[in-house]
Amino acid sequence: MTEPVIRPATDADAQGLADLGRQTFIDTFVTGFGIPYPSDDLTVYLDASFSAEAIRTKLKEPGAAWWVAERDGELLAFANTGPNTLPHPDGRPSHAELRRLYVSKAAQGLGLGTKLLKIALDWMEANGDGPLWIGVWSGNEKAQKLYAAYGFEKAGGYQYPVGRWMDDEFILRRG
Ligand SMILES: CC(C)(COP(=O)(O)OP(=O)(O)OC[C@H]1O[C@@H](n2cnc3c(N)ncnc32)[C@H](O)[C@@H]1OP(=O)(O)O)[C@@H](O)C(=O)NCCC(=O)NCCS
Numbered sequence: 001m002t003e004p005v006i007r008p009a010t011d012a013d014a015q016g017l018a019d020l021g022r023q024t025f026i027d028t029f030v031t032g033f034g035i036p037y038p039s040d041d042l043t044v045y046l047d048a049s050f051s052a053e054a055i056r057t058k059l060k061e062p063g064a065a066w067w068v069a070e071r072d073g074e075l076l077a078f079a080n081t082g083p084n085t086l087p088h089p090d091g092r093p094s095h096a097e098l099r100r101l102y103v104s105k106a107a108q109g110l111g112l113g114t115k116l117l118k119i120a121l122d123w124m125e126a127n128g129d130g131p132l133w134i135g136v137w138s139g140n141e142k143a144q145k146l147y148a149a150y151g152f153e154k155a156g157g158y159q160y161p162v163g164r165w166m167d168d169e170f171i172l173r174r175g
Helices: 011-031 039-049 050-058 113-126 143-151
Strands: 003-010 065-070 074-083 096-103 134-138 153-162 166-172
Touching: 003 113, 011 039, 011 050, 011 065, 011 074, 011 096, 039 153, 065 113, 074 113, 096 113, 113 134, 113 143, 113 166, 134 143, 134 153, 143 166
Parallel strands: 096 134
Antiparallel strands: 003 065, 065 074, 074 096, 134 166, 153 166
């Protein structure tokens, strides 16, 4: 089997990113953590977040960056950074935020999440002018452990909408 390659995402990845994002969200939060999203709220959220059209628009967002890990033409993981949007009193749009770090269920535990995180953090240090920010689901201890290993500490919390459902999220900060 060939080694996965990490590269910046392009417009041609929109459908692949949409499919990978949708499946990883379902595998992680619905099947994995068992969050009981009402199905219409989940559908609204998934369509708004993970349609090819939605991703195409997000790929064009000024000041944002996207990377994919790919093997033999198949997307295994992605990361997305951009201007900070988290509702913390010290947060500014000129700071950088890790918006998503998603590794497909089949490719987890191979080090891809760590590799993408390092690339994203270097980009965030170079492209923001303050602390680095991440929002993470309050029950996602695996992701929280990884972020803590890279210096992130809990700085607050907020409610993240999935349709009309609200998830309890932690706001993490480094620096
Ligand atoms: C969290 C996530 C990004 C980690 O990426 P990954 O490629 O699976 O992780 P890595 O192989 O780089 O390992 C990083 C750390 O995660 C933990 N980890 C990895 N595989 C694990 C497993 N099967 N069970 C428990 N912990 C595990 C370990 O602490 C590991 O650190 P180590 O070096 O001490 O072993 C990935 O699992 C993922 O995308 N999960 C689903 C979506 C998600 O939760 N994203 C984060 C939302 S903010």
